[in-house]
Amino acid sequence: MFEEHLYIGISDLKSLLFSIKMQKGIDFSEYALSSLKRRVENFMKRFHFKDIDELSHKIIKDEYFFELFLKDILVDTTELFRDPEFWIELRRLSFFKFRKLNSFKIFIPDSNSGEDLFSILIMLKNEELIDKSEIVLSSLSKLNIEKIQKATIETKKMEVNIANFEKIYENGNIYDFFQEKGHVVKFKKELLNNVKIIKHNFFSDELSGMYHLILFRNKAIYYNPQLKIKALNILKEHLITGGFIALGIKEQLEYPGSENEFEAISETEKIYKKIF
Amino acid sequence: MAYKYIIIGGSAGSFQTVTRILSSLPKSFNLPVFLCLHRLKHVRAGFVEALSIKSNIKIIEPDDKEFIRQHKAYLAPANYHMYFELGNYIALSTEEPVNHSRPAIDISFASAAYTYRDKLIAILLSGANKDGALGMREVKRQGGLTIVQDPDECQVKTMTASAMSATEIDKILSADKIIEFLVNLK
Structure with a gap:
């Protein structure tokens, strides 16, 4: 009835963010980590990554994949005329x-x-x-x-x-x-x-x-x-x-x-x- | 075990139980209480006021980045998800609804579970969808205490029954027993 969720730790997340900063020049280290962690987990689940190193490797090597990652972790406003x-x-x-x-x-x-x-x-x-x-x-x-x-x-x-x-x-x-x-x-x-x-x-x-x-x-x-x-x-x-x-x-x-x-x-x- | 945070989730049929719990907690009750309740998305005002009528503890709808203090209850605002950051403040988000819900109980419970681990008590009440089940599983996995309202007492059982099928629940209690348990927390 319930799928297994994939969970990463804050240290995993920080190591991923560090690689992105070094290799891609984009610094996510000062983002709100609780929601970012969940979005990274969901992304990993969607593309069947088993661990953070695998994800890290892929997004550093593959420019288009990095764009997919950015699209998923940057969040939408969700509705017209919200409030x-x-x-x-x-x-x-x-x-x-x-x-x-x-x-x-x-x-x-x-x-x-x-x-x-x-x-x-x-x-x-x-x-x-x-x-x-x-x-x-x-x-x-x-x-x-x-x-x-x-x-x-x-x-x-x-x-x-x-x-x-x-x-x-x-x-x-x-x-x-x-x-x-x-x-x-x-x-x-x-x-x-x-x-x-x-x-x-x-x-x-x-x-x-x-x-x-x-x-x-x-x-x-x-x-x-x-x-x-x-x-x-x-x-x-x-x-x-x-x-x-x-x-x-x-x-x-x-x-x-x-x-x-x-x-x-x-x-x-x-x-x-x-x-x- | 010294519990330090309480999180309560509920949906259809939970309003009266939440009100009863809040009105039964004494003024001296000092643990922060987080409330993640399904609510009308576009009705911003009135819910805190309704919950506050009989409550002895102050209920607020936190702003983003609001620090978490003792003697207060925090109600997830309409149309936002509510997370808990290391550093003990609240983070809101406008991410997509989860289980058709924003705020979603799964998000708040999983975030509280991760941040507060074995210091957390999670209580799930009456509700008509399965939101909260995965959150409860995460609370259990992180060493927190899981409590559901006795399904036989819930106006709508789907929520508590889903949680019971998703994970092992520590205590299945009537509303009266939930109140007794909270009031006697040391």
């Missing part, structure tokens, strides 16, 4: 500012699925702000970038997406933004005109540009506390004063000195304004 209350607050608190500008920039860092991207695009289109916007989405994973560029969502996942959407746009129709194609729906291509998707290692590659809004929701939950602070310190340098950053609703923007640099403009929806 509809957040999107309503974001619109209320930031869009009037965007209206006054000739153009504005939005950054979605370290992203592995298109849901937050499609959600903000739908909202910008509905509010007639999309032509003024420029959006950059970055991801570590080539395969996730390809997936986001394809811009498709499985039809079976649309039920929850529609429920969320209708909490924001009671009389709206989500299919104004998608085309149905068999078992998937495809996000309309013309809505992606002002979007740039880049392969980027957030912690080691140079980042350029200043942004008016950064969507960083439910990303730092996969980092340990030290890495989260590093990420926030990088992001704040790329946020204009008066710009906004959004975290997940169960995250805190806290690091030494953060109260002098950010003001929580929505405590419940975790929207912060850079004040310094």
Whole structure:
């Protein structure tokens, strides 16, 4: 009735992460290890690896396999308009500012699925702000970038997406933004005109540009506390004063000195304004 | 054996039992209690309040990276999985649902089992799917104590029966006996 699960220890995990860092230049050692451990175990199970050395060997030797590994261990957002209350607050608190500008920039860092991207695009289109916007989405994973560029969502996942959407746009129709194609729906291509998707290692590659809004929701939950602070310190340098950053609703923007640099403009929806 | 953490999982038919357990624990009860209960995904508010009405211990829905303290109960938030990190803080995740559930009991139980080993007591209550069975097996494997509510007393038996078929359960107790056991923990 129950399959045997495969379990690895923290020392196994750390040795794998060390090899990846040395051979591939990507450092996962400061990720939240409890959930990462489970995703590595699931990956090993899926590809029938017996131990960590076997996996380590394969991903170091085989570039495509390493990309498969990255795709699996980097996590998706899971739904369009996750937390509809957040999107309503974001619109209320930031869009009037965007209206006054000739153009504005939005950054979605370290992203592995298109849901937050499609959600903000739908909202910008509905509010007639999309032509003024420029959006950059970055991801570590080539395969996730390809997936986001394809811009498709499985039809079976649309039920929850529609429920969320209708909490924001009671009389709206989500299919104004998608085309149905068999078992998937495809996000309309013309809505992606002002979007740039880049392969980027957030912690080691140079980042350029200043942004008016950064969507960083439910990303730092996969980092340990030290890495989260590093990420926030990088992001704040790329946020204009008066710009906004959004975290997940169960995250805190806290690091030494953060109260002098950010003001929580929505405590419940975790929207912060850079004040310094 | 000095147990230091308690984790409780439940689904359909478990709400009243959880409320009874929480209301029977004395104010002086100091072990952290983790609650992983299946709940409506998109209803963020109200559950902590409902559980808190009669509880003597403070119940919170933790933020990500929240430190775990004594005298508190931690309810897995809606639409997140709840993990336990070495360093004694909570880590949330938005990974895919497991057993159609987010929070999933299997994830929280297996993570607590790994982090707390033989310091953990895991209690599984009434429920209508098999979530929690693999988690219980992991608790057992890591040396924790496994308790299920007596299936004959559960409104829905699937969850406890699945756990009993997945692993050897240390104690099968009625809700009253679970409460008695917890209150008398030394």
